[in-house]
Amino acid sequence: MGIILPVQSHEPLYKQVRNAIEQAIRDGQFAQCPLPSSRALADELSISRNTVNLAYQEMLSEGLIVSEERVGYRANTAILSSSPGHAQEKNPPEPNTVDWRRHLQTQAQAPLPEIQKDYDWQAYPYPFIYGQVPSSSFPxxxxxxxxxxxxxxxxxxxxxxxxxxxxxxxxxxxxxxxxxxxxxxxxxxxxxxxxxxxxxxxxxxxxxxxxxxxxxxxxxxxxxxxxxxxxxxxxxxxxxxxxxxxxxxxxxxxxxxxxxxxxxxxxxxxxxxxxxxxxxxxxxxxxxxxxxxxxxxxxxxxxxxxxxxxxxxxxxxxxxxxxxxxxxxxxxxxxxxxxxxxxxxxxxxxxxxxxxxxxxxxxxxxxxxxxxxxxxQRVLRRYRLSLRDKWEAMNSALRFIIGRDFLPSTGGTSVWVPLPDHVRADAVVLEAAKRGVLVESGAPCFTAEHPDRQRFLRVGYAAIPIEAILPGLRVLADVIHDERKQTKR
Ligand SMILES: Cc1ncc(COP(=O)(O)O)c(C=O)c1O
Structure with missing residues (x-):
């Protein structure tokens, strides 16, 4: 999770937690995803949930984080970025004695698009993430x-x-x-x-x-x-x-x-x-x-x-x-x-x-x-059946909700969803995440200059529980609808 407590400190524990969260936010860790739930963070740090809640309450009252329905807490990046000196006073930068640009080899593939995954996908009510398997379905x-x-x-x-x-x-x-x-x-x-x-x-x-x-x-x-x-x-x-x-x-x-x-x-x-x-x-x-x-x-x-x-x-x-x-x-x-x-x-x-x-x-x-x-083989048969149910739920819901002819698939764990004209995949992904729906932009799958880069979403269904598929897709449809209205203005 990247929230690290100091080895030794005389400050009260909740203050240490608060400072560690603030540092993680300043390092950009929570620019795209919500903060961990108090339970998850307490488990991770092996401290009580009350201590984490105290830290969150203090940050909330100072406006450093905001609370969002169905999502939890998010970093208020506007406030944090408007006070750049603040972090430096607390954590003066260490002297940089090694010029890493001189030591690191240039990578031939450096400018190519990359998938950025939110590995904290369990924090979302509707995690339509690709390539992740919920531990509950593991045999x-x-x-x-x-x-x-x-x-x-x-x-x-x-x-x-x-x-x-x-x-x-x-x-x-x-x-x-x-x-x-x-x-x-x-x-x-x-x-x-x-x-x-x-x-x-x-x-x-x-x-x-x-x-x-x-x-x-x-x-x-x-x-x-x-x-x-x-x-x-x-x-x-x-x-x-x-x-x-x-x-x-x-x-x-x-x-x-x-x-x-x-x-x-x-x-x-x-x-x-x-x-x-x-x-x-x-x-x-x-x-x-x-x-x-x-x-x-x-x-x-x-x-x-x-x-x-x-x-x-x-x-x-x-x-x-x-x-x-x-x-x-x-x-x-x-x-x-x-x-x-x-x-x-x-x-x-x-x-x-x-x-x-x-x-x-x-x-x-x-x-x-x-x-x-x-x-x-037994496990695979069972897993395939459960995925088939999800695949059917996805296909019928998408046909009904999105109402567009997406590419037919015979299997897999995701659906490739085309967006209406002028609606950008990256914008939908950001807005959907704010409303608790995690989907992935199709953009990194295309070459950088491809005209269709922003025209598709990748909507995975292996990780999400089947009962969350329909409500999650409804929220996604609302987001797409709102983005479409905005582009028409
Ligand atoms: C098309 C494709 N190839 C290869 C891989 C790598 O799979 P593995 O986890 O087995 O390394 C992935 C993982 O998502 C994939 O989607």
Missing amino acids: TTAWNRALRTSMEYPHVHWSLRDGGSSDDPLLVEQLRTNVLASRGIRAAPEEILVTLGAQNGLFLAARSLLGPGDRAVVENPGYPDIAHILAATKARVTPIEVDRDGLCVGDIPRTTKLIAVTPSHHFPTNVGLSEERRGLLLQAASDNDSLILEDDYDSELRYTGRAAPALRAVDRERVIYVGSFSKFLAPGLRIGYVVAAPELIERMRHERRYSVRHAPGQIQRALALMIETGDY
Whole structure:
């Protein structure tokens, strides 16, 4: 949370809390999101709620914070920024002896758009946030059982050993036989690498394949992090438009070395790459001697129709398949995997050795046990059903409330919502947050100069309780309506 109490102080505790909150506000931590609830802050600091309430009351009476219905407290940034000397008197800046600009390397990807997430999303009554899983939907009992077994003979060895650059053989086996098979993928153990989430897999693939001047293609709109990852290798990154059939494959330059795609559910629109485009993409890769980086981050979350097989299931040579357990277990576990040709896997393993060695042994073993016992499949089925209910609730409510034809999706955990003309996504996000609704702007998913940057919202539904969907979307619709009225004035 970033509110830190001094190690030693003679001031009363509530004053220390008050000063720490004020400092955090001045550091800009609460410019976009509400302050933590008194209960959350008291838990975090291991102090009583009364002490936190006293601190909040004092700040409220001085106008440093304001109280908002259904949101809680917010920083009154207008007052704080109008008294710049105030903080300096209390906390004189430390002398700066190191010129960090001289030491830090320039980042090739620095100017690219970035997703800014409000990780304090639980503070909102209507958290339509993408990519977060509420702890209440995590299969705690099954996971605890697997963790316990992972500490018993013979598993404890695999949980605690230093694996060097190798992976847990039981997890590799379970991935091969129980997870990848459902995507139509056949893989030998030497074609599989366990990673710290899909992100780590994308990073290792990019590092192993690209160098300065190589051309790589990303989707536009697309997952902003992949553009960062590819650009960090000093490759030339070419964004290619996406339409209702997915990536516009015909626009891919012939000189491309690596094509990064999300074919099952395009990020962020959720459209699937059409049958025809899939064929064209595989053909183009073969004709141009390109490789395809298939980011299949949430393929298990499909609620209607039959899933197309992974591209990797069709082309075992040119497709590098990246999967993850973040979306249907929890992102905090940081487990993903890559399936690719043995030559590439060996190189990625070598790269991984010098950064993280391997994913934590106990997490690998517990996950393997959970899949082996069938718990994982049971949990996944249940989770998929609950997400399907939310997906239906989202679709029918959005159709009714927003009344616009948004892109059809077959699954995923978010809906890509178009805004009326002249209404800006960033403005809607800010105003919605004030009214307790957390949604994300589509802007960072586009290149900086794209004309549609401000035209979409990404509305996630994995974290929000189903009963909050309709009232939350109603508030969102009001916000959009109000913004529209303002633009007409
Ligand atoms: C499209 C896409 N790819 C990759 C990732 C990274 O996932 P992980 O948490 O497994 O690293 C995400 C996470 O949100 C994502 O949305």
